[in-house]
């Protein structure tokens with residue numbers, strides 16, 4: 690197989706939640722592989738530095754506002770994105786949030802914030818963009834899951850429920866939209882330092898504790914996600930759908946370590 694299968698020249702990828710963190714990691718990788726981007730944030734001006742970076746790579750980047758907790762914002766973003774470009778080939782459903790708390794302290798509002806953002810938001814963005822992809826008979830949808838899509842962690846009950854839901858949604862949507870030439874997969878990162886988990890990394894001993902539990906003996910680096918996102922966005926994954934690809938240094942293999 691030639692490396693041309695990974696080439697994204699002439700493709701357009703929409704990435705939600707690209708004002709910082711992993712959304713930018715995914716966007717950078719797709720732009721380097723040749724794709725033009727549409728990127729979103731709740732505040733379009735927060736996307737300006739990243740759009741300049743993408744343009745410096747030689748690709749286009751269109752910033753759009755999106756709040757995935759707001760039905761009308763999703764509808765408006767999908768309409769604007771579809772109107773702005775000839776076609777959208779790839780959707781990366783990345784926008785997400787987390788509130789880490791012991792289960793006994795989780796409030797009604799915490800639950801709603803996490804589930805509405807991560808699960809309901811991802812579904813309705815996928816639905817809005819899939820309408821366009823179905824008309825064209827082509828699309829690659831990549832839902833961002835997590836190691837918590839397949840493992841349980843104390844303090845991450847609602848988050849894990851949202852990510853387990855993403856894995857399930859991925860399988861169902863793959864079946865819905867496969868006949869229309871659309872693949873739907875889930876990329877599930879392990880532990881990567883971003884705004885979302887910075888407080889944990891700042892705790893003394895956290896990195897050592899985490900490293901001890903990861904078979905590859907280090908937390909993730911942004912580069913670790915690049916191959917997987919380009920694979921799932923490109924023709925290299927043409928016959929892969931409904932799958933969850935864990936990029937986690939092996940931690941999902943079993944969080945409990947025994948001394949031998």
Ligand SMILES: NC(=O)c1ccc[n+]([C@@H]2O[C@H](COP(=O)([O-])OP(=O)(O)OC[C@H]3O[C@@H](n4cnc5c(N)ncnc54)[C@H](OP(=O)(O)O)[C@@H]3O)[C@@H](O)[C@H]2O)c1
Pocket residue numbers: 705706707708709710711712729730731732735755756757758783784785786787806833834835836877878879880881882883884885886
């Ligand atoms: N970091 C990790 O180790 C890790 C591991 C597994 C999965 N993930 C998942 O990967 C995704 C990116 O995480 P990250 O670590 O890069 O987090 P981050 O730095 O906090 O970035 C989150 C992104 O989501 C956007 N967002 C949050 N709430 C939103 C809303 N209501 N509507 C629209 N956009 C919203 C934010 O955009 P604005 O604030 O600009 O609107 C931001 O761009 C998340 O879904 C996260 O759960 C992260």
